[in-house]
Amino acid sequence: MSNKPAVDATDARILLALTDDPRATVVALADRLRLSRNTVQARLAKLEHNGALGAFDRRVSPAALGYPLTAIVTAQVDQRRLAEVAAALAGIDEVVEVIGLSGGADVFIKVAARDAEDLYRIAGRILAAPAVERTSTALAMQQLVPERLTPLLRRAAQGRPGRAEEGQEEQE
Amino acid sequence: MSNKPAVDATDARILLALTDDPRATVVALADRLRLSRNTVQARLAKLEHNGALGAFDRRVSPAALGYPLTAIVTAQVDQRRLAEVAAALAGIDEVVEVIGLSGGADVFIKVAARDAEDLYRIAGRILAAPAVERTSTALAMQQLVPERLTPLLRRAAQGRPGRAEEGQEEQE
DNA sequence: GGCCTGGTTGAGCATTTTGCTCACTCGAAC
DNA sequence: GTTCGAGTGAGCAAAATGCTCAACCAGGCC
Numbered sequence: 001m002s003n004k005p006a007v008d009a010t011d012a013r014i015l016l017a018l019t020d021d022p023r024a025t026v027v028a029l030a031d032r033l034r035l036s037r038n039t040v041q042a043r044l045a046k047l048e049h050n051g052a053l054g055a056f057d058r059r060v061s062p063a064a065l066g067y068p069l070t071a072i073v074t075a076q077v078d079q080r081r082l083a084e085v086a087a088a089l090a091g092i093d094e095v096v097e098v099i100g101l102s103g104g105a106d107v108f109i110k111v112a113a114r115d116a117e118d119l120y121r122i123a124g125r126i127l128a129a130p131a132v133e134r135t136s137t138a139l140a141m142q143q144l145v146p147e148r149l150t151p152l153l154r155r156a157a158q159g160r161p162g163r164a165e166e167g168q169e170e171q172e
Numbered sequence: 173m174s175n176k177p178a179v180d181a182t183d184a185r186i187l188l189a190l191t192d193d194p195r196a197t198v199v200a201l202a203d204r205l206r207l208s209r210n211t212v213q214a215r216l217a218k219l220e221h222n223g224a225l226g227a228f229d230r231r232v233s234p235a236a237l238g239y240p241l242t243a244i245v246t247a248q249v250d251q252r253r254l255a256e257v258a259a260a261l262a263g264i265d266e267v268v269e270v271i272g273l274s275g276g277a278d279v280f281i282k283v284a285a286r287d288a289e290d291l292y293r294i295a296g297r298i299l300a301a302p303a304v305e306r307t308s309t310a311l312a313m314q315q316l317v318p319e320r321l322t323p324l325l326r327r328a329a330q331g332r333p334g335r336a337e338e339g340q341e342e343q344e
Numbered sequence: 345g346g347c348c349t350g351g352t353t354g355a356g357c358a359t360t361t362t363g364c365t366c367a368c369t370c371g372a373a374c
Numbered sequence: 375g376t377t378c379g380a381g382t383g384a385g386c387a388a389a390a391t392g393c394t395c396a397a398c399c400a401g402g403c404c
Contacts, residue, residue, distance in 0.1 A: 006236045015229070023220070025361060036382045036383065037362095038381070038383080039382075053194070053231050054230070054232065055320070056190050056231065057191045057320055057325060058231050058321070059225050060224065060225065060321045061224055061225070061226050065324050070271070072273060085316070095317060096319065096320060096321060097320070098315070098316040098317035099244065100312070100315075100316050101244060101310040102313055104313065106310065108312075138273040138274050138275070139273065140280075141272045141274055142272045144254070144258035144261065144262075146226075146269070147268065149230070149232045149237070152268075199389080199390065209353095214351085347402100348404095352398080352399085355397105357392100357393080357394085358391100358392095360391065360392095361391075362390075363386100363389095364388105366384085371380095371381105372378085373379100
């Protein structure tokens with residue numbers, strides 16, 4: 001609710017170190033970051049308590065589960081029945097993420113599929129969901145940038161509050 | 173490369189248990205799943221070795237870092253310069269994910285932003301990137317289904333290979 | 345049949361980590 | 375000055391880790 005993030009620079013540093021080695025022990029993190037073991041332990045506890053750490057299944061790759069195909073389905077829905085749509089889509093296992101877009105009529109759906117045929121079937125189920133009016137399916141060809149938050153973490157770790165200075169934007 | 177997933181039913185059960193309690197120790201998992209500690213340890217090691225577990229930063233929530241806004245930017249790009257586009261976008265911290273869509277000319281970009289103004293600035297940077305021809309920004313209003321893989325995991329854990337039987341699809 | 349191989353199991357071991365508490369210090373806020 | 379929150383170093387018993395070993399059972403193979 002407040003303007004300051006739930007994660008401060010130190011937290012970000014811990015998270016960053018964890019990114020580097022997800023199974024690092026608390027002591028290992030502590031002396032890598034030159035913090036006391038106690039501090040790391042307390043902050044880590046706080047982080048997972050207040051939900052800064054999302055669900056674990058975010059870390060599991062669909063491909064490893066046998067769903068190598070990712071597709072982006074854009075659906076147009078009856079905006080007044082958004083809850084219904086959400087429930088129906090949540091009922092489809094292969095639906096991995098659903099975001100309601102501004103305007104309210106457009107819904108963005110990310111799908112994991114075994115193969116083209118599987119995707120076809122899933123797309124059909126989505127289209128058949130109540131209040132879904134039109135869909136358009138696009139196959140994900142390549143992950144140009146894999147899901148990441150590290151750059152933002154790094155920024156937070158450096159104490160820079162976030163809003164980049166308007167000067168050195170375009171540097172590469 | 174092969175058709176069978178790198179994760180079998182037992183692996184999936186471990187992952188599932190981990191979803192329930194991400195910081196569970198190996199012993200805890202072992203006797204929860206009625207497996208030997210040794211097995212769990214070996215499989216866990218294998219899982220992170222072969223990349224079934226993605227990067228840790230997937231678990232960090234942008235909101236907690238002070239980026240409560242998510243936007244979906246669709247960009248049309250010069251398809252022959254895709255690599256350039258990818259590099260440019262990767263250089264923007266707030267760009268959280270980029271996927272090249274089928275057809276090749278469309279690129280899907282997920283962005284985390286501090287506020288509307290911040291988003292506006294980022295959208296500008298994206299449009300200014302080389303080989304980007306047109307963009308359209310949509311604000312994410314609500315996570316109708318938060319990123320998840322649990323249903324697929326659960327399916328894998330039950331030994332069901334994945335391809336759902338065509339019978340009981342529509343049950344709610 | 346006999347012979348592998350791979351995965352699972354239970355046991356054991358020394359070492360490390362955990363979870364927790366305590367007292368102390370430091371800086372900022374009141 | 376004092377109070378508050380946060381970090382620190384220390385200490386402790388209990389538990390987990392990483393590792394190795396031998397045994398077992400399934401399957402496939404000759």
